[in-house]
Amino acid sequence: MTGSTLRIMWLYPDHMNIYADRGNIILLERRCEWRGIGFELGTAGPGEPVDPDAHDLFYMGGGQDRDQALVARDLVEGKRDALAAALDSGASMLAVCGGYQLLGHSYAMGDESLPGLGLVDLRTVREPGERLIGNVVIDADLGEGPRRLAGFENHGGRTYLGEAETPLGRVLKGHGNNGKDGFEGVHKGNVIGTYLHGPLLPKNVWLADRLIELALGIELDPLPGDSLEEAAHMSARRAAGVA
Ligand code: GLN
Numbered sequence: 001m002t003g004s005t006l007r008i009m010w011l012y013p014d015h016m017n018i019y020a021d022r023g024n025i026i027l028l029e030r031r032c033e034w035r036g037i038g039f040e041l042g043t044a045g046p047g048e049p050v051d052p053d054a055h056d057l058f059y060m061g062g063g064q065d066r067d068q069a070l071v072a073r074d075l076v077e078g079k080r081d082a083l084a085a086a087l088d089s090g091a092s093m094l095a096v097c098g099g100y101q102l103l104g105h106s107y108a109m110g111d112e113s114l115p116g117l118g119l120v121d122l123r124t125v126r127e128p129g130e131r132l133i134g135n136v137v138i139d140a141d142l143g144e145g146p147r148r149l150a151g152f153e154n155h156g157g158r159t160y161l162g163e164a165e166t167p168l169g170r171v172l173k174g175h176g177n178n179g180k181d182g183f184e185g186v187h188k189g190n191v192i193g194t195y196l197h198g199p200l201l202p203k204n205v206w207l208a209d210r211l212i213e214l215a216l217g218i219e220l221d222p223l224p225g226d227s228l229e230e231a232a233h234m235s236a237r238r239a240a241g242v243a
Contacts, residue, residue, distance in 0.1 A: 004216050005038030009055035011079070012063070012071045013043045016099050019152065021061030023199030024094070027208050034223055037212070046074045052085035056215035057092045060099030062197055065109055065156070068098045072114040075102060080117050087119065092190035092215040096200060100185065100193035101157050109157075120188050121162030131156045136174030136196055137242045138184045142210060148237060149204045151196025161186055168194050172242045190214050205229050
């Protein structure tokens with residue numbers, strides 16, 4: 001595998017990084033390193049440009065409403081075209097929670113409505129009711145049959161997918177997109193959006209590898225030690241009653 005390099009662009013690392021979303025980046029770095037795949041990390045905050053040709057994987061983590069409000073306009077006005085061009089040429093994207101919400105058309109919070117990238121047909125609204133908080137297990141399907149993902153969610157926004165969009169998976173435990181329709185996340189081509197923090201990738205290393213594969217167009221074998229990881233996952237699932 002030596003020779004390839006995973007080039008990541010982490011959008012708004014200072015604003016969109018709650019629940020240790022940075023752990024997702026560290027995990028990707030380690031799994032590349034262990035395989036002899038190079039790793040380059042770029043970041044872009046407010047006002048900083050994005051080169052559509054310089055990255056294989058775009059990442060945006062979660063954020064509080066206040067932080068999302070700080071970045072939403074910059075994202076849409078300053079970075080949308082570059083992101084759309086990069087995705088069109090085969091780059092991948094992982095967006096978690098607040099980042100996931102900003103993939104869609106808008107995030108309506110009472111009197112205020114934040115614009116979104118509109119890269120996926122989804123809308124997020126604050127509705128009366130409790131925040132959706134707790135551990136989540138879903139059956140995720142990236143087109144190769146269902147696989148389990150475990151994580152943690154904490155969101156006030158409820159997300160509704162357009163009819164033509166495909167959720168990332170079905171909720172086995174937890175609330176998912178809106179606490180009503182039983183779906184979690186979205187999966188559109190090389191774009192994955194999800195409410196799962198955790199951090200997501202250290203809890204679900206198979207998804208980390210899938211992202212590397214999608215971003216680089218390669219196939220990976222599991223790493224030594226992944227069977228231990230899987231065994232720990234299984235026992236956590238049994239404890240949650242969803243093995
Ligand atoms: N601020 C958003 C919400 O509460 C996203 C939260 C998050 O990223 N955990 O819905």
